Amino acid sequence: MTESQLAQHPLLPWLALQNTQGIGPVRALQLYQTLGEHWYRDQLLAQTKLNASQITALQTAHFDLLEAILKWQTALHQRHVIVWSSPDYPPQLKAIPASPLILFVEGDLSVLSAAQLAVVGSRHPSYVGKENTQRLIPPLVEAGAVITSGLALGVDGLSHQSALAAKGKSIAVLGSGLANIYPKRHTTLAARLLEAQGALVSECYPWAKPLAHHFPRRNRIISGLSLGVLLIEAAERSGSLITARYALEQGREVFAVPGAWQNPLATGCNQLIQQGAKLVLEASDVLEELSAFSVSNVKILRASAEQLLPYxxxxxxxxxxxxxxxxxxxxxxxxxxxxxxxxxxxxxxxxxxxxxxxxxxxxxx
CATH class of the missing domain: 1.10.10.10 (Winged helix-like DNA-binding domain superfamily/Winged helix DNA-binding domain)
Structure with missing residues (x-):
């Protein structure tokens, strides 16, 4: 692609906006919504309260960065780069404050706009936490939910696996670039999500490493894509609670599975329930709050008279x-x-x- 062609590429202004110091997602979107799609023109920027260095940065053409992104995108089928103004940008995510300016996606693009439930929890779940994840997710998938999580070890990975086992779709939101799957041991799981018509999503450039400050920002995307967030085991100081906090700020439903007060992995969930999150014992507890899912196929099994307890x-x-x-x-x-x-x-x-x-x-x- 020639330099003149690159100069006309619609991604270029968004790269300038994303790489200008002192302009975060909220201010960037205000700028776009106030000035329109040609916000980067001289006469329009002069009307803003931006300083001279910011205006210069906004008018800088990041050709090298654009070429690197396009090289990543065209290397494999089903790789997408979506800007906030694109019709392909998931509407649920677009509605939140500080939604990402640019999304990098690998997989089925349409699944991003499907009805999703985020499932998050401890990286080191107990036996009960694992069992609850495997028990709750199949009926949620059967009801039509796409399961969204962060591909992390523990509950995240298990929730993706449970969705696939139930013949459902799942979305993984990464705290690294899509060319650097993290954790490495979930590389095969990520490939399985794609094979099942799911998707991998990140706001990081494809080559970005998994840095600590990426993950809290990743959590706002997990909750932002979803209708609600289900927590399965979370300690008092847990990244999963950051996702729950984002969900509350975004007006999403928050669900939590309770646990024994002696179990430190249940502390976060129990506190959320005290603060108003819905207590979840069965999948129907989630489904009855989320009208986007059809519950007609969800069968709530009840004990019959013949099922008397032995011993x-x-x-x-x-x-x-x-x-x-x-x-x-x-x-x-x-x-x-x-x-x-x-x-x-x-x-x-x-x-x-x-x-x-x-x-x-x-x-x-």
């Missing part, structure tokens, strides 16, 4: 937190060997699960 005195002493065998036996006041035999029967029937350190109650059915 109820034993099951009463096995909760959702890990309980050691000797503690269960002590609570039941039964010999350890007898309790172990019954726990094996219950595990085979799907009532409990054996985990490191003891047993937990399983979500049978």
């Amino acid at each position: 109820p005195e034993l099951l009463d002493n096995v909760g959702l937190e890990v309980t050691a065998l000797d503690i269960i036996a002590d609570r039941c006041q039964q010999p350890v060997q007898d309790v172990l035999i019954r726990l094996v029967e219950l595990e085979l029937a799907g009532w409990v699960a054996s985990v490191p350190g003891g047993y937990v109650r399983a979500r049978r059915g």
Whole structure:
């Protein structure tokens, strides 16, 4: 592409806007909305309160940067660069304050405008956190939700995997450029999302490294794309709580799965519920708040009269937190060997699960 062709490229003014010091997304969009699409012309910029160095920067042609972006975009099929004014820009995200000026997307562009639910949580979830993620996501996918998350270790990655296992679509929003998948171990997972007609999204330039300050900004995109945010295990100081805060600021629904107060991974979720987030026990708790999803296919299973609890005195002493065998036996006041035999029967029937350190109650059915 010649320099004269590059000079006419519609992305060029947005690159200048994004690379001008002292102009963030909010002010940049105000500038665009006030002056229109030709905001970078001399006579229009003179009407603003920008200083001389900012005006000079806005009129700087970033040809090298533009060529690098176009080289990345054309190297593979289904790579997209979307500016805020583009008709392809997801309307849900466009409605938030400080929405990104430029989005880099790989995958199915249409999925960005689908009804999405963000699912986030701990990078080191407990057994219960993992089980809740795998249990809640399939009926949400069945109801029509695209699952959006951050491709991180723990709940993020598990939520993407659960969506794919349920034959659904998923969107990963990265805190790095799309040429630098982070974490590296999720490179295969990212490829699977694309194969399932999902998408990878970032506001970072494709070659950008995963820097610490990228991730809080990434979280506002996760919530901004979605109708609501579901938190599954979050400690008191957690990046997931940043996503929840953004969701509240953006007018999105916030959902949280409760946990035992002794579990530090449940502290963040429990506090959100105290502050007004909706408590979630089943997928229907989310779906009834979000009319964008069809709930006609979601079947809420209820116990029938035939599903009487076996060994109820034993099951009463096995909760959702890990309980050691000797503690269960002590609570039941039964010999350890007898309790172990019954726990094996219950595990085979799907009532409990054996985990490191003891047993937990399983979500049978």
